[in-house]
Amino acid sequence: MFQGAYSSQLLEEAVNQFASLPGIGRRTALRLALHILDEPEENVMRFTEAFSSLKRNIHVCGKCFMISDNEICPICDDRTRDRSTICVVENIRDVLSIENTGQYRGMYHILGGIISPIDGIGPSDLHIRELTERVKDGAVREVILALSTSMEGETTSYYLYKQISAFPVNVTTIARGVGFGDDLEYADELTLGKSIVNRHPFNTI
């Protein structure tokens, strides 16, 4: 982007750091670094403090493995939520996405990934044992598998199903189908096929 010999090392390092973030190129990184230069010092301190504080003080929930400011996350701590249902997801992002829909009032369980032999991730690298412990407890009546539909995701779902089905719980999976508002003609065959196979009674609500 600019010649090292004539630039400030301080600026260069700031640009490098921004450019190390995913999806941030060197041109954008330079723009962001120059923005930082223009900001009052207190804003820059607040900016940097947010990240070191996030890294230093964040907890992982002892029950569901969601990130949290406390030992137990607000979802697990919320007495108004349905403790008989656990939705199993791969990561933090998935929980945020589902929470964002406002359609789910149960618990979560973050696996921390999916079984992927190529990446050297086996069942023991994921929070599977902790899930079976929770199911064993007896209070759980439904486990919703919300993993990706990749080969690894399907393998993991099947593995979990085999582990959990030993207990008296319903194992379900989220519906896959043509997206809301999407045209049928543009949906891929697999998705449209799933939509037809998984049809359900017409809901007038």
Place this chain on the structure above:
Amino acid sequence: MFQGAYSSQLLEEAVNQFASLPGIGRRTALRLALHILDEPEENVMRFTEAFSSLKRNIHVCGKCFMISDNEICPICDDRTRDRSTICVVENIRDVLSIENTGQYRGMYHILGGIISPIDGIGPSDLHIRELTERVKDGAVREVILALSTSMEGETTSYYLYKQISAFPVNVTTIARGVGFGDDLEYADELTLGKSIVNRHPFNTI
């Protein structure tokens, strides 16, 4: 993006800080904040240190007003550069852009903006007096005006021209024209017109 009630305050603050950067939306900010969470603590510390250090330790060059790690910037300090030519620009970015071309070996002078009555910026708010001081020195033979072609830019260029032309220096301006590789048919009329008016002997190099 996600419901405040169930999110971590620490995460929320990190997302807010990323989202305060220009061109970064809340969705991207969340992705970046989660990336920070995944990084080892030493990387996060290096990340935050780069910005506080940039803000705390940067200097403004006493001659040309470029940012610098020292009192005088490496460009002003470089004995191999042509001290008889000063290129006048609006900001740091412009210097970086021109340096990036590798086509200029003279000095710079950063005005710190352009004259803009609407924004309350008059000549005394810019580093114009310092420019005339440099020109007065006698060693300068050419001043290149590389300001924007907006009304404010043209006004500022004219103002500078009036100030500088009292001294025995050539005042020039950068060429405007159809971009390299651009089709004539897509160039706007003003630009194409400038290209024709400012035609120059065909260069076989």
